[in-house]
Amino acid sequence: MRFPLTLLSLVLATGLAGVPVTAATGAGPARALPASGAPAPAPARPACRAPYLVDHKLPNGARWRLCWEMRTIEGLTLTDVLYTPVGGREVGVLRSTALAQIHVPYDSGEPRFHDIGTLGEIAVALQAADCPGGERRGQYVCVTTRPRGHAYLKSRFEEPSLSAQGHDLAVYAAFQVGWYTYLVEWAFSDDGAITPRVGATGSLSGFTSASGHGWQTGRGTAHVEQSHSHNIFWRLDFDVDGKKDDVVEQYDFTGSGTAKRTLVRTRFTKEAKAVNGRTRWWRVVDTRSRNADGHRISWEINNSASAQYRGPEDEKFTRADLYVSQYRSCERLATNNPTPDCAMSVDRYVNAERLTDPVLWVNVGYHHVARDEDADPMPVHWQGFRITPRDVTAKNPR
Amino acid sequence: MRRGRTVMALAGAGALALAGSLLLTAGDQGPQAARSSLGPPALGDPLTGDEIARAGEIASATLRTRMSTGRVELLYVERDDDKAAAHLRRADAYIYDYGADRLIVRTVDLGQGKVVAESADRGVRPPPSRAEEARAAELLLADPEHGRRIRAAYAAAAGRALRSASDLGLRAMIYTPRRHGAAAEACRTHRCMRLFVRLPDGSWLDTTRIAVDLSAKKILALEW
Numbered sequence: 005m006r007f008p009l010t011l012l013s014l015v016l017a018t019g020l021a022g023v024p025v026t027a028a029t030g031a032g033p034a035r036a037l038p039a040s041g042a043p044a045p046a047p048a049r050p051a052c053r054a055p056y057l058v059d060h061k062l063p064n065g066a067r068w069r070l071c072w073e074m075r076t077i078e079g080l081t082l083t084d085v086l087y088t089p090v091g092g093r094e095v096g097v098l099r100s101t102a103l104a105q106i107h108v109p110y111d112s113g114e115p116r117f118h119d120i121g122t123l124g125e126i127a128v129a130l131q132a133a134d135c136p137g138g139e140r141r142g143q144y145v146c147v148t149t150r151p152r153g154h155a156y157l158k159s160r161f162e163e164p165s166l167s168a169q170g171h172d173l174a175v176y177a178a179f180q181v182g183w184y185t186y187l188v189e190w191a192f193s194d195d196g197a198i199t200p201r202v203g204a205t206g207s208l209s210g211f212t213s214a215s216g217h218g219w220q221t222g223r224g225t226a227h228v229e230q231s232h233s234h235n236i237f238w239r240l241d242f243d244v245d246g247k248k249d250d251v252v253e254q255y256d257f258t259g260s261g262t263a264k265r266t267l268v269r270t271r272f273t274k275e276a277k278a279v280n281g282r283t284r285w286w287r288v289v290d291t292r293s294r295n296a297d298g299h300r301i302s303w304e305i306n307n308s309a310s311a312q313y314r315g316p317e318d319e320k321f322t323r324a325d326l327y328v329s330q331y332r333s334c335e336r337l338a339t340n341n342p343t344p345d346c347a348m349s350v351d352r353y354v355n356a357e358r359l360t361d362p363v364l365w366v367n368v369g370y371h372h373v374a375r376d377e378d379a380d381p382m383p384v385h386w387q388g389f390r391i392t393p394r395d396v397t398a399k400n401p402r
Numbered sequence: 403m404r405r406g407r408t409v410m411a412l413a414g415a416g417a418l419a420l421a422g423s424l425l426l427t428a429g430d431q432g433p434q435a436a437r438s439s440l441g442p443p444a445l446g447d448p449l450t451g452d453e454i455a456r457a458g459e460i461a462s463a464t465l466r467t468r469m470s471t472g473r474v475e476l477l478y479v480e481r482d483d484d485k486a487a488a489h490l491r492r493a494d495a496y497i498y499d500y501g502a503d504r505l506i507v508r509t510v511d512l513g514q515g516k517v518v519a520e521s522a523d524r525g526v527r528p529p530p531s532r533a534e535e536a537r538a539a540e541l542l543l544a545d546p547e548h549g550r551r552i553r554a555a556y557a558a559a560a561g562r563a564l565r566s567a568s569d570l571g572l573r574a575m576i577y578t579p580r581r582h583g584a585a586a587e588a589c590r591t592h593r594c595m596r597l598f599v600r601l602p603d604g605s606w607l608d609t610t611r612i613a614v615d616l617s618a619k620k621i622l623a624l625e626w
């Protein structure tokens with residue numbers, strides 16, 4: 005993604021005090037194909053046009069640009085996600101993100117579904133009311149903005165408080181997988197945060213079970229609806245400020261029953277898997293690009309609130325909450341990967357290869373114990389995680 | 403279009419394979435087909451219907467004979483999103499070789515109009531295509547016991563007799579092999595799917611303990 009230093013990127017970089025000259029992701033050369041033999045120039049980003057281009061400025065001035073695509077297998081897929089903080093330059097965040105699996109094992113041990121089939125074929129047509137305040141792109145995708153409450157509020161001395169309301173740009177689609185309808189959404193906030201999440205609605209499966217594996221629903225004791233997990237995997241190909249120089253770090257804080265806590269940083273130089281911890285988080289950091297404070301630009305992965313389902317021996321892919329693999333175009337799904345000459349599941353993608361272009365796989369589980377309120381149509385239950393900017397700007401971008 | 407294929411499936415494997423490839427050439431352009439046709443697509447735009455059709459034709463060019471006998475089937479075409487080829491317009495055609503139980507993926511460079519890469523492997527489980535979904539339903543209906551059960555449930559729910567599989571709300575999902583009894587072991591190498599069947603009253607048939615083995619054209623009982 006990073007092309008040689010051109011006059012164009014120089015021009016762009018001069019406007020950015022304190023930012024070392026690295027190729028600006030948002031600016032690329034013309035899209036013409038190279039003459040044979042010449043190195044291929046990276047296409048301009050985002051590499052799409054209307055109606056696939058989303059280019060939106062939120063009320064505080066923050067701007068997000070990205071492309072969407074309804075792929076046959078993964079369904080809604082976002083590529084070339086670029087963020088421009090208020091008053092700052094545009095920075096690349098994600099090259100691509102999509103769902104990588106929805107694994108639904110029932111508590112009695114069977115059945116166990118892998119719900120990603122051809123999601124693109126089972127997208128649910130959205131009505132105008134399903135896209136409030138926004139714009140439907142084709143029949144299946146909604147692009148809209150909505151309030152997210154206070155961005156900040158600070159009381160001041162002998163002055164009115166300083167406060168603002170924040171907004172999200174949301175891009176989503178819905179998919180009908182058997183009984184369930186899944187809402188698949190990415191929210192892009194005006195402070196640079198991204199919230200990928202999936203909402204499960206539609207209907208319960210109606211599977212019964214012995215009472216130890218479910219919850220009585222409906223009148224009396226006749227029906228025990230079987231509990232189950234929704235283990236959702238996202239594939240996130242981060243390209244922070246371009247493809248090069250991205251590194252993944254894990255942060256832990258030692259000290260339990262002690263007054264002191266100490267930060268411990270682990271840098272993943274090779275492919276890795278990791279499990280959640282209450283204060284553990286990760287970040288994808290560009291080792292060359294810095295903000296105006298001289299700090300490295302990064303995006304942090306946190307707050308999954310996963311139920312952390314761990315499956316049997318033949319479901320090793322459930323045994324970590326984060327996988328970091330070296331980019332390979334054939335590695336697309338977390339299980340039942342659909343491409344030949346490629347490993348079959350995400351746990352197999354991680355095999356100590358050196359990381360130069362990391363792809364993150366985030367596993368967030370929700371354990372669903374049915375209740376009477378789930379009777380049709382089932383209220384949405386959400387699961388997801390957060391991607392927050394860390395040192396992308398030198399201060400609160402507002 | 404889709405339901406038409408179901409009827410053709412009854413005419414035999416050859417007609418079905420043909421129908422499978424027609425899916426991608428006769429205007430039913432798949433989910434990613436670009437809807438606006440203002441000028442050529444940008445590099446990151448979804449494939450247009452025309453590109454999907456061309457990629458399917460180019461990828462199948464050397465397979466026509468085996469496709470006509472139903473041994474080989476074009477499943478679907480995806481835009482190739484390899485970062486190393488981001489400056490090119492490419493499509494991946496997913497082709498299943500039922501003769502060898504092998505998935506073939508051919509990468510078509512739409513600019514050059516030719517296949518530039520091919521990979522193939524046994525035991526890969528790409529999701530079912532619409533044609534496979536319809537064929538799985540036909541197999542289930544053709545099974546005496548399951549066919550009788552489904553027809554009875556349909557008649558009760560709809561108040562009329564089932565005419566064909568196209569009357570049913572279908573959703574096939576790839577079957578992920580586990581220890582589900584001796585019969586299901588075949589699915590470690592065969593192309594097997596689960597089938598969800600929805601009736602007109604919105605209810606679902608219980609098909610959780612059934613897998614359809616499309617390679618062997620058999621219905622398998624899953625045991626647990």
Ligand SMILES: [Cu+2]
Pocket residue numbers: 204232234372
């Ligand atoms: Cu559930």
